[in-house]
Amino acid sequence: MDVALYEGKTLNITAEISRYNDSEKNRMIDKYRKAAEKKAMVCPFCHEELRLRAGEINEIHFAHLKGKSCQQSEAYDTYHNQTKRENKKHSVIKEIIYNELKGQELIRPDLKVEYGFKEKAEEKWKNYPDIYLNKNGREFAVSVITNVHEIGDEKIVKTIHKRNKYFKDKGLESIWFIEDRELADDYGHRVLHLWEAEYSLAIKTEEDYKWDKLLKEMSEEFPGQNIPHLFGYRAQGTMKPDVRSLYYVHSMGDDITFSVYRLILDQMKSPFRGFALTEGYRMNISQALIVRDEILLSDKEQEESNRRDFANQVLLQVEVLKAETALRRRENEVKYDQKVREEYFPSSVQEALAEATAVYEAVDIDIVEYVSKLKYLSLSPNEANSLFYYLKQHKGELEDYGLSLTEVKRWVRYALGKISEPKIRTWLVEIEEL
Template identity: 35%
Template sequence: MREALHVIDNEITSLPDSATREEIDNFKKLAEKGLFQCPYCKAKLIIKYGEERGQYFSHQHSEACEVSKKIDQAEKRYRKQLVRETTNHHAMLAILHDELANQAKINSMIQLDYGYKAKPELKEYPDIWMKIGEKEYGLSIVTSVTSAVDSKLAGQITKRQRYFLEHGMEPIWFIEKEEQSIEISKNALVLWDAELSISSKTDEDKKWDAMLTELVKDKDFFAYFNYPVSMDSPTVDVRSMYYIYSNEDRTVVKVMRFLKDGEVKPYRAFLLNEGYEIPFADALVVKNEILLSQPKVEEENRKEFIKKFQRLRIQFHEQRRMLEEQRRLEAQKREQLMKEKIELEQERKKLLLQQMLEQKQQASNHAARNISYGELKTLLRERIHLTQKEQMELWTRFMPQLGLGNSSSVSDEEVFVMKKIDLDFFEE
C-alpha cells in the first residue's frame, strides 16, 4: 500500500509516485526507526521498492493484515481504472483532496477518503469519497478525452455514474478545461459524448429551468441568440459542467451552464453565459452539501440573461422590420422596372409591326408592277383556282366591259399577258 499512519503526527502519510534513489533510501530509514504503522492494524510498516510498483509500504515479513490486503487489491483495481488519465489527473486529485481535507478538519460533519479506501468492496471507484452528515458523494476527475476514446469513455462514465448511485453516492465530476470548446458566434457549447455524460443537475440548474420555461415560449427565442436549435420543441433541461485548471498561481473551477439540445453527435448545447471562475476552495464550500457555485453570482447571471434576452429581442425585431421594408422596396422597384420593360417591349413591337406593314405594302406594290406572264398564270390557276375557260371568260367578257383604261392597276405588261392567255386558250 502507498499510505501509512505517521505515529508522531497521527496523520496519513502518502508515498510519492516517483522518487530518487536517495529519497527512497531516506523513506526506508524513517520506516526502520518505527515512524510508520498500518492505519488498520497498527503494526509497524517498512518500505519496499520494485521496478513495477515503485516504493510502497509493507508489513514486516509480508504478513499483511486482512484489511490492508483488501485495500491493496482495491488500489490495484483503481490504478487500472486510471490508466487512460494524464499526469495532470494526479496533481489535480492531490489539490482536490487537500482542499476537502482542510474543510474536514474544521467541520465534524465531513468524512473524507480516497474512493478505493472508503469503499474497497466496490468494483469501480470515485477518486474521492466524501460524506456530509448522512449524504455520500463520489468525486471524480476526467482528463484526456479524444475522438478515439470518447464514445467508449462516455459508456464507462455512464455505467460508473449509475454504479455510484446504486451504492448510495451522488456523483460529481470535474473535467480538464482543455476539453472546453465554444462556437462563440452561435452561443453554443460543443460537447464530447463523455462531457454530456458527466454533466450535473443542481439546485441552481433547476432555478435556471424555472426562468427559461417562460422565455422559450417565444418562438424566436433561440434566433435572438443566433443559436441553430436542433429540436422543434426543446425540453428545458439546464445542466452544469465543472472545468478544472490552473490559473496563474491557483487552481480554479469554471462553472458552465447550458441548455441541453439534441441527441445526435456531435452534441451541441445552448450556452447560457460565459461561465465564471471560482477558486477551488470556494467551489468546494460545504454546508449541508457541496455547493459548487456562488449563489449571488448565479442570481446576478440570471438577471443579466433576462436583460440580454430583452435587448436582443428588440434588436432582432427591428432588424426584421428593416429587412422586410428593404424587401418591399426592392419588390416595388422590380415591379416598376418590369412595367417599364413591358411598355418598352410593346412600343418596340408596335414599331416593328409598322415597319413590317410598310415593307409588305412596298413589296406588294413592287410585285403588282413587275408580275410576269408565268406568275399571272399561277395566280389565276393555282392561287385563285380559275380554270382556263374561266380565264378566257374573264378577258373576253368582263375586261372589255371594264375597259383597260379604267383600271390604274393594270399595266401595259398585263395587257400583253392577257392577250397571251387568250392565244393560249385558242391554241388549246
C-alpha cells in the same frame, strides 16, 4: 499495493525505485526487501507487516503476509488501478480539493469528507470516487478527470457512464471536475464544443434548476420563440430546456481555480456541443467548494446577475427579430410596389410616384414638437412639408395628442402672417386648405 509505512512515513515504492538508474535499482530493491523481512514495513491501513515483492512478472509491490490482506489495501489497489489513466495533475488537484473540504468538516458537524476508497472499502466497491462527501445524509461522489482526449473518446465515455451509473445506484450524486485543457468555448457563437466524454460529465446543480425556471418564464413570455435560435446558435436538433453545468479546473502548481459553464446540451450525437447560456466565470477554490446543502460550485451573486443579463439579452433578441421581420415585410411590399409600377406605368409616372412615396415615408413625426415649432416660427421647409403630409394622413389622430385640426390651422395662419420664406408658405397654405 505500492505504499507502505516505513520509518513513520508513507513510502511509495514505485516512485522510490524510479529515482535510481538500472544498475542501482536491484540493489535498492534488495535493501527494501530485507528491511521488509525484518518487519520494518507495515500496512498504512491495518498496520500489519508487509513484504516487498518484485518478481519478473509482477510489478514491484507490497503484500500482506499470506492470506492476511486487508479491505483497505484492496480498496486502495482498486482505486489505484482505476486512476492509472490520469495524469500527474490528477492527484495534485484531488489533494487540494480534499484538503479544502476537509477544512470545512471541522466547522460543519453535519459534513463528512473522506477519500472514496477509504470510506467505502468495507463495501468493496468496483469503483471509488476520488472524494466522498456526506452532507446531512446526502452523499456526493467528487471526481477529478484528466486526459479526457488521450484515450479513445469512446472508451472513456463508457467508463464515465459506468461510473456515473455505479455511483447513482449506490445513492451518490456525481460531481465532476475536468482538466481545463479540454475546454473549447466560443461565446461569440454561443457554443461549447465538447468531447463526447465532456457531454456525459455535465451535471445538474441547484443553480441549474434556477436557470431552468428562468427559461420556463422566458418561453411563457415569448411563446413560440426558440431561445438558442434567437442567439444565432446552430442547433443540431430539438433541444430540451434542461440546463446543465460543466466545471473545469485550472491548475498552476499548487494554485487551482475553477470555472463554471452553464449550457443546454444539444442532441447526443457527433459533433457534440451545447448552447452556452453564459460566458464561463472563474472562482477560487474556497469560493467554489463552500458546502451548504451541496457543494456550492457557484458564485450566487454572479449567477443572479448572469440570469438578469440573459433575460435582457433574450428581450433584446426578440425586439431585433421583430424589427427584422417588419423590415423584411416592408422590403417585400416595396419590391411588390416597384414591380406593379414597372409593369403598369411609364417611367415618368414611376418617378413621380417614387417621389410621393418618399414623402409619405417621412411623415412619422412628433406632432406636438412640430406644432410647437410652428408657434415659435422655427419650422424648416422640409418640416413644413412633413407636417402637411402628416396632417393629411393623421388628422383623425390629433385628439390623441390633445390637439385639433382647427387649433393647428389657427397656428398655421399665425405663422403665415410672420413667415416670408416661400418654400414654407407653400406648405402652410396647403395645410390651411385641408
